[in-house]
Amino acid sequence: MAKQDRAIRTRQTILEAAAVVFERQGYQAATITEILKVAGVTKGALYFHFESKEELALGVFDAQEPPEQVPPQPLKLQELVDTGLWFIHRLRTNLLTRAGVRLSMDQQAHTLDRRGPFLRWREMLLSLLDQARENGELLPHVDTSESADLIMGAFTGIQMVSQTLSDYADLEERYISMQRHVLPSLAVPSVLAALDLSPGRTERITAELAAVQD
Amino acid sequence: MAKQDRAIRTRQTILEAAAVVFERQGYQAATITEILKVAGVTKGALYFHFESKEELALGVFDAQEPPEQVPPQPLKLQELVDTGLWFIHRLRTNLLTRAGVRLSMDQQAHTLDRRGPFLRWREMLLSLLDQARENGELLPHVDTSESADLIMGAFTGIQMVSQTLSDYADLEERYISMQRHVLPSLAVPSVLAALDLSPGRTERITAELAAVQD
Numbered sequence A, B: 001m002a003k004q005d006r007a008i009r010t011r012q013t014i015l016e017a018a019a020v021v022f023e024r025q026g027y028q029a030a031t032i033t034e035i036l037k038v039a040g041v042t043k044g045a046l047y048f049h050f051e052s053k054e055e056l057a058l059g060v061f062d063a064q065e066p067p068e069q070v071p072p073q074p075l076k077l078q079e080l081v082d083t084g085l086w087f088i089h090r091l092r093t094n095l096l097t098r099a100g101v102r103l104s105m106d107q108q109a110h111t112l113d114r115r116g117p118f119l120r121w122r123e124m125l126l127s128l129l130d131q132a133r134e135n136g137e138l139l140p141h142v143d144t145s146e147s148a149d150l151i152m153g154a155f156t157g158i159q160m161v162s163q164t165l166s167d168y169a170d171l172e173e174r175y176i177s178m179q180r181h182v183l184p185s186l187a188v189p190s191v192l193a194a195l196d197l198s199p200g201r202t203e204r205i206t207a208e209l210a211a212v213q214d
Helices: A003-029 A032-039 A043-049 A053-062 A076-093 A095-104 A115-134 A144-166 A171-185 A189-194 A201-213 B003-025 B032-039 B043-049 B053-062 B076-093 B095-104 B115-134 B144-166 B171-185 B189-194 B201-213
Strands: none
Touching (some): A003 A095, A053 A095, A076 A144, A076 A171, A076 A201, A115 A144, A144 A171, A144 B144, B003 B032, B003 B043, B032 B043, B053 B095, B053 B115, B076 B095, B076 B115, B076 B171, B095 B115, B115 B144, B144 B171
């Protein structure tokens, strides 16, 4: 294994250990000592990659970034829908994504700036909505900035509720229901009718992505 | 002061102290000892009203219940909108409500059943939506159970986001935007046009409620 590969793996091991400890104890109570113990690396290795607990948290947040790899679609509103579905898939399968979401909602993390993940999701949604506008997909009265805010907020909430009530088991269903409620106030009728909001959509996207990544 | 009045006041003092300590330290780290110190009451007084830390948390949750005192409206969808606006007002002015919301979203509270507040909001929304259906306010395809879930989830999310980004300063604006995005998929056009979603609405409701309570 090349030196660089090893460094990337060590970094990943440390991040996953941090994710585990943040989830278990919350950000405020988590300690570097505990993270070192879970990661099984030396203090030197950890501090080579991350200068502080806050930097570890920001690293975990990165795993919660809006995905950029969703297959491009002729309808940008479909791409917006797909981005959420893909994120839900990652939330179920990826430890770091899950930890990132929980950390961004950790209200006891008083010393951590948690605004980043929310603002970056908002920005990604706004960009897709602006492209949808250029494509002629949106109703004339739509304020893309306001709609980006709303979708980001509503998506945050259904994640919180789904986690509390079903440990994310019903998240996809809640997400599709959210889009069914919101899209009629955004999309022109012909676009609305063409959007795929069926439950099988996630599998098709993840299969397509897996094919690209292989 | 009658004996009963004093008991009610003591109970309230203890609940507010619990709210302060839960907010400061999170549920898991909070201790009865700390709550006693903040409340300035005896251990006996506290245990007379609350048997455990969990019971204190459930008491704080009660302050986060959906309000029942919103003035009745001919349009049940208006009543639904008003209930949210009134809750936002209470969230800004009432320490216990604020603490209840935060506690219901405290993901580190592993030993606390946090489902109650979410389920009771859902139930209240469902009841209003079912009344709206009987009134002929809803579009024929609306599934009231699904819509109640969605509104509860979206409202949860905008509270989380507004708290993180603006300490609730923009919550009313986000809430009105949410309703503007969701109601077109629920209400028949004549009802939609008749709903008051203007920013002045909150002041009118709170003034009306204050007049009733005086």
